[in-house]
Amino acid sequence: MKLFGKYLLILFKSQMQYRTSFWLMSFGQFFIPFSVFAGLYFMFERFGQIKGWDFYEVALCFGVIHMAFSISECLGRGFDMFSTLVSNGDFDRLLVRPRGTVLQVLGSKFEFTRIGRLLQSLLVLGWAVYGIDVDWTFAKAITLLFMVVSGVFIFTGIFMLVAAMCFWTIQGLEIANIFTDGGREMAQYPLNIYQKWVVRFFTYVIPFGCVNYLPLLYILGKTDGSPLLHMLTPLAGCLFLVPCVLVWRFGVRHYRSTGS
Amino acid sequence: MITVSGISKSFKVAKRTSGVKSAFKALFRREYTEVAALNDISFAIKPGEIVGYIGPNGAGKSTTIKVMSGILVPDKGSCSIMGYTPWLDRVKYVQNIGVVFGQRSQLWWDVPVIDSFDLLRDIYDVPEAEYQENLKLLTETLDLGDLIHTPVRQLSLGQRMRCEIAASLLHSPSILFLDEPTIGLDAVSKIAVRQFISRINQEKGVTIILTTHDMNDIEALASRILLIGKGTLLYDGDIGTLRDKYVDETADGSSSIEDIIVRMYKEYQIT
Secondary structure, three states, X not given: OHHHHHHHHXXXXXXXXXHHHHHHHHHHHHHHXXXXXXXXXXXXXXXOEEOOEEHHHHHXXXXXXXXXXXXXXXXXXXXXXXXXXXXXXHHHHHHOOOOOHHHHHHOXXXXXXHHHHHHHHHHHHHHHHHHOOOOXXXXXXXXXXXXXXXXXXXXXXXXXXXXXXXXXXXXXXXXXXXXXXXXXXXXXXXXXXXXXXXXXXXXXXXXXXXXXXXXXXXXXXXXXXXXXXXXXXXXXXXXXXXXXXXXXXXXXXXXXXXXX | OEEEEEEEEEEEEEOOOOOHHHHHHHHHOOOEEEEEEEEEEEEEEOOOOEEEEEOOOOOOHHHHHHHHOOOOOOOXXXXXXXXXXXXXXXXXXXXXXXXXXXXXXXXXXXXXXXXXXXXXXXXXOOOHHHHHHHHXXXXXXXXXXXXXXXXXXXXXXXXXXXXXXXHOOOOOOOEEEEEOXXXXXXXXXXXXXXXXXXXXXXXXXXXXXXXXXOHHHHHHHOOEEEEEEOOEEEEEEEHHHHHHHHHOOOOOOOOOHHHHHHHHHHHOOOO
């Protein structure tokens, strides 16, 4: 963990060598989701609500998912950009160092410009928390935190899965963006506005439902089952990382036996 | 110290044919051919030796280095280095080795060299006292003085290579793998690198395995060479014997190591 911090520091120093580019990128990263959010705002302005969800409730969902996405893009960028690490052979270098591959790949790249997106999602989240009709308790605040953390785990898990695919294809897979960018776009709304099969997919396969929809019901006091169960659903999101790490390990083993 | 016995390794290589039609076909179905990169390679290296590992491009030098440094798992054969099997005990094993890939950098591009060194210290978990001592020694002998405060991207190739070599020795490894350490260097840098390699070998007793295409490297450093061609080990012995064997054929009786190697390649038909 300490080493992870050291990696973070050296790459931050590298990033600071290119300050103008950093500010411009961060600025851009602030405004991309901002325009999406503006769309959301005007839609609610016009329609008032979607399937019983009001503006602040959806904004909370939006804030959580975008925050999780920006944190995992910042910290998990090494996996997102893993194809370059394999194709230029630098992965060999990681293998001759006495550390685990997951830590080293994570440490190979950070995308600090996501601070823009993070800031934007923080503002939205703050606004939603302020405006929403909820009696905030300690348990609810913790749940909210869990939602973000769990979201980070899920996005990072997807990055990791896609990176593992690079061991077979060498080139990056744009198709994976369906699950990262696509998942983000879907999960920024409460899931029950979609078709049943979409909800099932994003609950049981890629458990985005566990990081926003189900715990959101708890926060809003809309649960019909056990509130504790809903509160704990973000943990399921964290579990998603387990198979991802296993697939990753399998990929590393394949790489080392084929050398391609 | 190092025992390699019967290592074989083959790669699947996608067949490529020319033409748009076949390229399109390859999108859906690919045909593979098995290429034997290493074929039953065996040798043993004693502590403190400098071994030159030579052979034409594509002979299997890098593959051997990758197997010995724990990156690749061979199809067959066994390998024991300091009691470890490199590909099984990777994390523990690599603590004891240093690897320099001449064509690739291990330093962080945009920050001063010393920052990379500090991070490597943390990666290898080198005790502070040992690290400072190594750093001092390396800075002096490789003449790194001002260089270590310069960002890597501003260094010349020769300067960078000196830093690369220093970086791979910070954790006091017992074995150093050098994959083409003098590639692209000018005469001055080449000689500096060679002198340093022989010095750490003598002073710290580091075992060195060196691949190169520059026969002067071999002549200056290695008392023993391993020649590999088409994945097979063809010669294992000292340079003197080799010279005696091939020197007579030349007209004037004296022959550079380069000529000898060319003749050897020809005799074994591996070029």
